[in-house]
Amino acid sequence: MTITKTEAVESTSTRTRTLSRTLGRVAEALCTPLVPADYLDIVAPMRPGARRAKVVAVRPETARATTLVLRPAFRWPGHRPGQYLRLGVDVDGVRLWRSYSLTGPQRPDGTLTVTVGALDGGAVSSHLQSVRVGALVEVDGPDGVFTLPDVAPAKTLFVTAGTGLTPVVGMLRTRLADLRDVVLVHSARTADDVMFAEELRDWAAQGRLRLVERHTATQGRLTAAALADLVPDVAERETWACGPNGLLDEIAAAAEAQGWTQRLHTERFRPVLVEPGTGGTVTYGRAGVTLEADGATTLLAAGEAGGVLLPSGCRMGICFQCVVPLTEGSVRDVRNGVVTTATAEDPALVQTCISAAAGPCALDV
Amino acid sequence: MTAIQHKPVSPVAHLTPEDVEELGRLLDEIREEVVSSRGARDAEYIRKVIKTQRRLELGSRAVLLASLFPPAWVVGTIGLSIAKILENMEIGHNVMHGQWDWMRDPKIHSTTWEWDNVTPSEHWKHSHNELHHTWTNVLGKDNDLGYGIMRVDEDQPWSPALLGQPFYNFLNMLVFEYGIAAYDLELFALGKASAEKKAATWAKGKQVLRKVRKQVLRDYVLHPALSGPSFVPTLAANAVANLVRNVWTHSVIMCGHFPSGVETFTRKSIEGETRGEWYLRQMLGSANITGGRFMHVMTGNLSYQIEHHLYPDLPSNRYAEVAPRVQELFERYGLTYVSGPLPKQVASAWWKVIRLSVPTKADLDKRRARKARRATGRRPAVPAQQQETVLEPVA
Ligand SMILES: Cc1cc2nc3c(=O)[nH]c(=O)nc-3n(C[C@H](O)[C@H](O)[C@H](O)COP(=O)(O)OP(=O)(O)OC[C@H]3O[C@@H](n4cnc5c(N)ncnc54)[C@H](O)[C@@H]3O)c2cc1C
Ligand code: FES
Numbered sequence: 001m002t003i004t005k006t007e008a009v010e011s012t013s014t015r016t017r018t019l020s021r022t023l024g025r026v027a028e029a030l031c032t033p034l035v036p037a038d039y040l041d042i043v044a045p046m047r048p049g050a051r052r053a054k055v056v057a058v059r060p061e062t063a064r065a066t067t068l069v070l071r072p073a074f075r076w077p078g079h080r081p082g083q084y085l086r087l088g089v090d091v092d093g094v095r096l097w098r099s100y101s102l103t104g105p106q107r108p109d110g111t112l113t114v115t116v117g118a119l120d121g122g123a124v125s126s127h128l129q130s131v132r133v134g135a136l137v138e139v140d141g142p143d144g145v146f147t148l149p150d151v152a153p154a155k156t157l158f159v160t161a162g163t164g165l166t167p168v169v170g171m172l173r174t175r176l177a178d179l180r181d182v183v184l185v186h187s188a189r190t191a192d193d194v195m196f197a198e199e200l201r202d203w204a205a206q207g208r209l210r211l212v213e214r215h216t217a218t219q220g221r222l223t224a225a226a227l228a229d230l231v232p233d234v235a236e237r238e239t240w241a242c243g244p245n246g247l248l249d250e251i252a253a254a255a256e257a258q259g260w261t262q263r264l265h266t267e268r269f270r271p272v273l274v275e276p277g278t279g280g281t282v283t284y285g286r287a288g289v290t291l292e293a294d295g296a297t298t299l300l301a302a303g304e305a306g307g308v309l310l311p312s313g314c315r316m317g318i319c320f321q322c323v324v325p326l327t328e329g330s331v332r333d334v335r336n337g338v339v340t341t342a343t344a345e346d347p348a349l350v351q352t353c354i355s356a357a358a359g360p361c362a363l364d365v
Numbered sequence: 366m367t368a369i370q371h372k373p374v375s376p377v378a379h380l381t382p383e384d385v386e387e388l389g390r391l392l393d394e395i396r397e398e399v400v401s402s403r404g405a406r407d408a409e410y411i412r413k414v415i416k417t418q419r420r421l422e423l424g425s426r427a428v429l430l431a432s433l434f435p436p437a438w439v440v441g442t443i444g445l446s447i448a449k450i451l452e453n454m455e456i457g458h459n460v461m462h463g464q465w466d467w468m469r470d471p472k473i474h475s476t477t478w479e480w481d482n483v484t485p486s487e488h489w490k491h492s493h494n495e496l497h498h499t500w501t502n503v504l505g506k507d508n509d510l511g512y513g514i515m516r517v518d519e520d521q522p523w524s525p526a527l528l529g530q531p532f533y534n535f536l537n538m539l540v541f542e543y544g545i546a547a548y549d550l551e552l553f554a555l556g557k558a559s560a561e562k563k564a565a566t567w568a569k570g571k572q573v574l575r576k577v578r579k580q581v582l583r584d585y586v587l588h589p590a591l592s593g594p595s596f597v598p599t600l601a602a603n604a605v606a607n608l609v610r611n612v613w614t615h616s617v618i619m620c621g622h623f624p625s626g627v628e629t630f631t632r633k634s635i636e637g638e639t640r641g642e643w644y645l646r647q648m649l650g651s652a653n654i655t656g657g658r659f660m661h662v663m664t665g666n667l668s669y670q671i672e673h674h675l676y677p678d679l680p681s682n683r684y685a686e687v688a689p690r691v692q693e694l695f696e697r698y699g700l701t702y703v704s705g706p707l708p709k710q711v712a713s714a715w716w717k718v719i720r721l722s723v724p725t726k727a728d729l730d731k732r733r734a735r736k737a738r739r740a741t742g743r744r745p746a747v748p749a750q751q752q753e754t755v756l757e758p759v760a
Binding site for chain 2: 092095
């Protein structure tokens with residue numbers, strides 16, 4: 001019998017695979033009831049493949065924003081500019097997950113950058129302002145659909161405010177070369193509060209984009225009318241907007257009125273809320289936890305505060321990673337007030353991150 | 366001891382219902398303080414314990430690779446025994462109580478934790494967290510009162526089989542983790558169980574067997590095999606470490622509820638129990654062990670059994686901190702804080718097991734009366750041990 005070269009290679013690789021699978025099984029049996037990763041996490045938390053990253057540099061971006069350079073331990077799957085990752089950070093002993101937009105491409109040395117704006121009373125954003133170099137954070141992602149198309153549009157407009165600049169700077173740093181006719185209208189409280197200011201102003205000076213800075217402390221908030229004045233051809237531009245909900249609502253309303261909704265892409269950092277309804281008693285069935293939650297607290301936040309482990313992603317209703325079965329009772333979508341009701345015979349799947357109790361309810365989680 | 370309701374002088378007779386509720390309120394206050402101050406310091410503590418435990422286990426197992434060499438065997442066996450005890454007591458037992466759930470770390474969470482014990486954590490959380498902690502020291506309800514095979518209270522009926530209970534207790538001590546698995550499965554009551562119940566027990570039993578198989582494979586096949594020429598000494602080291610853990614945990618657990626001075630309760634007495642009364646029962650139904658820091662960690666802080674029973678889901682490192690305040694409440698309310706060094710408490714618990722194996726004249730009279738009742742066909746509706754007249758809840 002003759003064995004061709006490819007067959008030989010194939011059988012070697014199958015053999016290697018079988019061998020590594022067997023070794024893996026033996027390692028698991030040696031570690032039971034834990035898994036090998038539990039021991040490796042103790043001796044080598046940054047071993048290749050671990051879903052975490054080391055903070056390798058921390059630098060102030062403005063007085064109220066900090067840039068973190070992260071080196072993931074695992075092979076980063078790559079991201080499209082504009083996407084975000086999720087960071088799991090221990091704040092006063094409690095693991096909290098938040099999303100942060102990637103502010104540039106992965107660097108040749110494998111690092112990724114995010115910029116975190118300080119928010120008064122914000123648990124994670126405040127904590128990350130003073131994170132140490134060398135700290136480890138849990139990482140998940142990338143995710144997000146706030147991205148540029150492969151084929152650059154003829155005319156592009158970016159409208160951003162505050163930390164909303166982060167996904168857009170990620171797009172510019174990666175794709176500015178192949179974008180033509182770019183306008184960036186960015187709002188910040190003062191000239192000093194503009195993140196990535198030097199870089200943006202350099203690009204403007206080089207004529208690579210038209211930069212309009214609006215300093216809201218002196219000039220007031222950007223309105224749709226002001227935007228139309230600043231960018232007369234706004235309706236013809238493919239537009240990406242990211243910033244506070246008030247600004248995004250205003251732009252969305254203008255786009256609707258002027259008929260360019262299809263050309264508008266927005267990214268929100270938090271859901272738009274309606275007036276909260278009544279809360280209720282929430283039962284997290286499998287966790288065996290029952291608690292009272294008001295109508296403004298999401299089932300995700302209430303459960304986490306009660307020590308329940310719940311899946312989550314963006315925490316604002318876009319990624320559907322938080323979906324769990326509602327087996328009894330009613331919940332209310334905090335963004336629009338829509339009520340979903342389920343019974344044991346007819347359970348409904350709900351997003352816990354944007355649902356609050358509307359009377360007693362039970363989740364199968 | 367005798368159920369508190371049957372004592373000539375009740376240790377809580379001096380408390381009014383208002384006192385009991387006030388006591389409950391004060392205990393709730395301590396609880397709230399701890400809950401609202403849980404933070405980085407506590408998280409650091411449990412992570413450090415877990416890190417230490419895993420390093421010690423890895424280190425000891427590494428040393429045992431050369432266990433043919435007697436000093437290596439001794440060092441490795443001691444290390445592995447300590448690591449196994451820490452894993453079950455300070456880590457496993459407490460994590461499964463949800464003491465660390467507030468950290469939201471899926472790796473240190475009651476719903477995901479599996480411990481190195483043949484009882485699956487799911488079964489344990491039911492029998493221990495739910496049943497034992499709810500029905501602490503209630504006769505006929507709390508299986509931990511003698512594990513269904515022993516008589517550890519005067520109010521439990523005597524039978525001739527109990528003459529052997531010091532021996533059963535000794536055996537149980539040697540194979541304690543298997544004893545727990547057996548009594549979680551209620552194997553001793555299986556004879557009288559319905560077919561449905563038997564099927565359920567079989568399903569649970571299979572889960573136990575799966576864990577037994579994994580543990581045996583790890584401790585008695587794979588790790589010895591890794592040791593090559595040291596196969597037999599490593600196997601022996603694992604066996605000894607498991608034995609040491611059995612003896613240690615059995616002793617610590619006996620100290621929690623069996624020593625003299627600990628009270629028991631009748632089932633009727635806890636109907637409609639208030640929060641304050643529940644606290645009071647936990648206070649009187651548990652005993653502490655005094656000792657140094659190392660001893661406390663090795664018992665999983667069950668040496669603070671009283672504090673643990675008051676606050677089963679508070680982080681274990683906080684028990685030592687709240688203990689002086691709890692003790693102060695005992696004094697203020699004229700209650701006995703049962704506590705003593707390990708040898709004394711172990712001896713006290715053993716003495717009870719031995720003493721109650723032998724019937725008194727009263728026990729024999731009761732037994733005769735029970736037999737007579739059965740002969741005349743007046744079958745008691747509930748098991749005999751709950752038949753005694755129940756006094757009004759005290760206070
Ligand atoms: C897809 C996505 C991308 C994001 N990218 C970035 C980024 O690149 N840089 C960045 O700094 N943040 C970004 N965020 C926001 C970030 O995820 C956190 O929400 C933010 O850091 C606040 O978290 P916190 O824990 O500090 O605040 P929390 O403790 O959760 O909230 C504190 C208080 O602030 C309010 N609050 C929460 N978010 C905001 C907000 N954005 N504006 C005003 N008030 C708020 C809350 O309602 C609460 O009252 C992004 C969010 C999403 C969904
Ligand atoms: S967490 Fe993303 S949709 Fe709920």
